Amino acid sequence: MDKIERRQFIKLGLVSAAGVICGSFFAFADSDEKIDFTSGDDLKKFTWGFIVDTTRCIGCGACVRACKIENHVPDTFFRTWVERYEFDKHEKIRVDSPNGAIESFKENNFDESEIVKAFFVPKLCNHCLNSACTQVCPVGASYESPDNVVLIDQERCVGCGYCVQACPYSCRYIDHNKGVADKCTLCYHRIHKGEAPACVNACPRNARMFGNLQDPNSKIRKIMQQRRYGVLKPDLGTNPKCYYIGLDKEVK
Amino acid sequence: METDFVFPNELHVTWTVMIVLYPYITGMVAGAFIVSSFYHVFGMEKLKPIARFALVSSLAFLCFATVPLLNHLGSPQRAFNIMITPNFNSAMSGFGFVYMFYMVIVVLEIWFSYREDMINKYLQSHGIARLIYKVLILGNTNVNEKTRNFDKKLVIFLAGFGIPVACILHGYVGFLFGSIKANLWWSTPLMFIIFIFSAIVSGLAVLIFLYQLIHWVRKKEINQECYHLMAKWLWGFMIIAVILEMMEVLSIAYERTERWAVLEHLISGKLKFSYIYMQILVFSIGPFILLTITSIFKFNYKLKNILIWISSVMLLIQVLLMRWNVVIGGQLVSKSMRGFTEYFPGYFDKEGLIVSFVIVIIPFILLRLFDSIFPFFHKKKIKRILFSEYE
Numbered sequence: 027m028d029k030i031e032r033r034q035f036i037k038l039g040l041v042s043a044a045g046v047i048c049g050s051f052f053a054f055a056d057s058d059e060k061i062d063f064t065s066g067d068d069l070k071k072f073t074w075g076f077i078v079d080t081t082r083c084i085g086c087g088a089c090v091r092a093c094k095i096e097n098h099v100p101d102t103f104f105r106t107w108v109e110r111y112e113f114d115k116h117e118k119i120r121v122d123s124p125n126g127a128i129e130s131f132k133e134n135n136f137d138e139s140e141i142v143k144a145f146f147v148p149k150l151c152n153h154c155l156n157s158a159c160t161q162v163c164p165v166g167a168s169y170e171s172p173d174n175v176v177l178i179d180q181e182r183c184v185g186c187g188y189c190v191q192a193c194p195y196s197c198r199y200i201d202h203n204k205g206v207a208d209k210c211t212l213c214y215h216r217i218h219k220g221e222a223p224a225c226v227n228a229c230p231r232n233a234r235m236f237g238n239l240q241d242p243n244s245k246i247r248k249i250m251q252q253r254r255y256g257v258l259k260p261d262l263g264t265n266p267k268c269y270y271i272g273l274d275k276e277v278k
Numbered sequence: 279m280e281t282d283f284v285f286p287n288e289l290h291v292t293w294t295v296m297i298v299l300y301p302y303i304t305g306m307v308a309g310a311f312i313v314s315s316f317y318h319v320f321g322m323e324k325l326k327p328i329a330r331f332a333l334v335s336s337l338a339f340l341c342f343a344t345v346p347l348l349n350h351l352g353s354p355q356r357a358f359n360i361m362i363t364p365n366f367n368s369a370m371s372g373f374g375f376v377y378m379f380y381m382v383i384v385v386l387e388i389w390f391s392y393r394e395d396m397i398n399k400y401l402q403s404h405g406i407a408r409l410i411y412k413v414l415i416l417g418n419t420n421v422n423e424k425t426r427n428f429d430k431k432l433v434i435f436l437a438g439f440g441i442p443v444a445c446i447l448h449g450y451v452g453f454l455f456g457s458i459k460a461n462l463w464w465s466t467p468l469m470f471i472i473f474i475f476s477a478i479v480s481g482l483a484v485l486i487f488l489y490q491l492i493h494w495v496r497k498k499e500i501n502q503e504c505y506h507l508m509a510k511w512l513w514g515f516m517i518i519a520v521i522l523e524m525m526e527v528l529s530i531a532y533e534r535t536e537r538w539a540v541l542e543h544l545i546s547g548k549l550k551f552s553y554i555y556m557q558i559l560v561f562s563i564g565p566f567i568l569l570t571i572t573s574i575f576k577f578n579y580k581l582k583n584i585l586i587w588i589s590s591v592m593l594l595i596q597v598l599l600m601r602w603n604v605v606i607g608g609q610l611v612s613k614s615m616r617g618f619t620e621y622f623p624g625y626f627d628k629e630g631l632i633v634s635f636v637i638v639i640i641p642f643i644l645l646r647l648f649d650s651i652f653p654f655f656h657k658k659k660i661k662r663i664l665f666s667e668y669e
Contacts, residue, residue: 104286121283121616149285158460164373165356166365184359185352187292188370194460196285196613200292205352262459278615 072173074212074267075239077246077255078148081272082233085110085146087130092228094128096213103199105210106150106225111276112136113143119276147277148234150225151176151197151210152258152266159189159198159209168207174267175214180206194259195266212236239267284612284619291609291621294629296350298605299637301451301473302480302598303343308448309481310336311384311440313508318437327501328508330391331654332485337384338645344377346637350629369457372450380440380447387436389414390429392652394421414651448477455604462537462615463544463608468526475519480597482512486590488645490583492655502579506572509586513569516593520562523600540615548610548618553603561596565589 085108093099093106107126112135113119120135127146134141153176160168160176167183170176178189183206190198190207201208213223217236221227226234237246249271256273257266270277314332317325348354361378364371397419400411452473455464486508493500527545530538545553568589572582610618624630 102286102289107286109283121614123283123286126286160367162368162370162458163365164368164370165359165363167359182356182359182363183353184356186350186370187352188368188454190287190292191458191609192460194613196287199287199290200352202352207352278613 066172069172071238071240073239074153074173074175074217075237075246076150076153076212076268077235077249077271078150078268079233079235079253079271080145080147080274080277082231083108083146083148083229084231084233085127085131086230087127088228088230089148089225089234090126090128092224093210096216096224097211099208100201100203103201103208105197105208106148109147109149109277110135111143111145111147111274112141114140115142121276145272145274147270147274148225149195149197150268151212152195152264152268153210153212154264154266156263156265158192158194158262158264162188162192164188171214175212176209177211177214178207178209180204180208183207194262194264282617283614284617285614288612288614288619291606291619293605293609294350294621295602295606295623295631295634296346296629296637298598298601299346299634300343301448301605302601303339303346303638303641304448304451305473305477305480305597305601306484307336307339307343307380307481308444308474308477309479309483310339310485311444311481312478313481313485313511315437315441315444316511318434319441322507324503324507327504327655328485328489330388330652331489332481333384333388333391334648334652334654335485335488335645336481337388338648339641340381340384341644342637342641345640346634349633349637369450369454376443376447376450380443383436383440383443387433387440388652390432390436393429394426395652397421410651444477445474449474455608458608460613461608462540462611464604466526466530468522469604472519472522472526475515475522476597476600478515479512479519479593482508482515483590483593483597486512486586487594488642490587490590498655500583502583505583505586509569509589510573512586512590512593513566513573516562516565516569516596520558520566524558536615540611544607544611544618549603549607552599553607557596557599557603561592561599565592565596568592 087108090104090107093104097105099105102125104126107123107128109121109123110127110131111119111121114136118136122131122135124131153174155174157168157170157176160170163169163183164186165182165184167179168176168189169179185200185205185207187200187207190200193209198207198209200206213221213225216223223234223236226236235246235249237244239247241247246269250269253271255269255271257269258273259278260266310332313325314329314336316322317329348357351357358374360371361374364374366372393415396411396415400408400415400419403411449470452470455461455473456466456469458464486505489505489508490500527541530541565588568585572585572589606621610621612619623634625632627633
């Protein structure tokens with residue numbers, strides 16, 4: 027009788043643990059935003075922004091893997107990647123991102139005893155409000171959606187690569203299989219179903235956050251009210267909507 | 279720079295050697311056209327022997343200028359989108375219109391300047407050739423003093439109108455690069471001016487190169503006055519083009535901003551051979567010395583011709599190197615400002631060296647074909663000029 031009870035107990039424990047884990051996938055998969063579209067104008071109620079908390083990133087590369095799978099990103103190209111910055115005692119800097127950190131980081135660049143400071147910086151398209159890439163597209167294939175996401179109409183793109191040159195953050199590439207430009211879409215197909223982008227969803231440390239900048243009560247607006255943050259290359263006037271918490275001056 | 283880091287997407291250079299060839303070929307287009315206008319518009323009689331040749335060369339290069347672009351496009355089947363759905367915020371969107379407009383001007387100018395010759399050819403020829411000429415002259419065989427004057431006036435108008443359009447065509451290519459704020463090596467308002475002057479250099483150089491070559495092959499004497507005048511113009515324009523480019527680098531160096539901290543590593547590293555050694559030391563200073571000698575000193579004209587011809591070949595290489603160093607050099611710099619990427623086009627690739635070589639050679643073959651339809655040099659005229667020179 028004892029045996030059976032123990033077995034039942036373990037069974038119950040496993041089932042409930044599995045239930046909690048599975049349930050959490052669905053619970054955390056959704057973004058915090060309530061999405062209710064009835065017409066195209068409703069899109070204008072959203073200005074999607076992104077927060078990268080570099081103090082939380084552990085460089086596991088889960089976001090890069092999730093993005094690759096979700097968006098079928100071709101090999102050796104990246105919609106998102108993670109950079110590692112290491113500083114040694116002599117203030118020497120090493121930066122790397124082996125294969126976009128898709129397999130995380132295997133080895134240190136310096137002897138562990140030498141490293142005095144190190145951090146990871148996830149990168150992705152900044153979905154700039156004044157984007158250089160949409161400005162230069164000769165055929166209007168790169169555009170900004172009404173909810174301020176920079177997208178590419180791959181039915182119209184000629185694959186000239188001018189946008190790749192114009193992006194100061196190297197977030198674009200030419201997909202040679204399709205012959206068109208490609209980039210992060212903030213998982214546009216997901217966010218409109220009320221789900222978070224794949225990378226946000228995959229991050230085990232909540233280093234990536236996403237939400238509506240127009241809503242004063244959104245999670246990311248609240249974080250922005252509490253924390254200090256910066257943007258990449260502000261001098262170029264692109265007005266990025268990807269905000270970095272704990273941004274170091276060495277990050278460009 | 280303390281590390282050699284490039285962003286993961288920068289391992290691939292997006293604009294290949296094809297984008298090096300495009301400004302190279304359009305440079306010759308614009309340059310050759312401007313040289314032909316020296317005679318038509320500014321009345322430089324000495325340049326008359328090459329005026330029509332320059333015009334037809336311009337067309338031959340123009341016909342193939344878009345080939346490297348089409349070869350480079352990821353989706354060339356949509357190339358006409360640039361004219362169907364242009365985004366006028368983009369510097370590139372006007373490309374199709376400027377190109378077409380310029381093409382129309384060149385074709386019209388050639389047609390009006392060759393109309394009488396084509397009518398004569400039509401009257402002398404038989405069979406298919408006669409039919410071709412009939413189509414070319416649009417069935418109109420009317421030639422008299424009035425039509426000649428009208429044709430001449432139109433040629434002058436088109437040549438004059440074509441100068442700004444030629445400058446726009448090529449200056450515009452410079453602007454495409456110069457307006458990219460994300461690229462440290464390209465982003466300068468001087469870029470389009472540098473491109474215009476280098477275009478004139480390449481135009482003059484290719485005309486000198488071909489003019490002498492054709493006459494050597496055909497064992498004819500060249501018109502010395504015309505040839506030496508072109509050499510002097512080449513000397514002047516190459517000085518301006520090289521100085522402008524040097525001043526640009528000098529001013530970046532002197533400002534000592536973060537930009538220079540990156541670019542000095544580019545110039546002294548990846549571009550050391552192609553920029554410092556080849557473009558500047560060998561192929562700029564070399565022809566400068568040669569052209570200075572031929573322009574200032576008087577000596578045996580046969581030797582002089584050879585020296586001028588050698589400097590024209592060197593300057594053609596110099597302009598190609600300049601295009602390479604701008605287009606490829608700019609892309610080697612990582613936007614992380616922490617390192618440089620690598621590029622080699624490959625020999626047999628779709629955008630490789632063999633294809634590039636073919637693309638550069640084809641306009642010259644087309645030019646040979648054009649010669650049989652629109653003969654550049656009248657044999658009689660050459661003889662007459664020669665006699666007048668030596669009598």
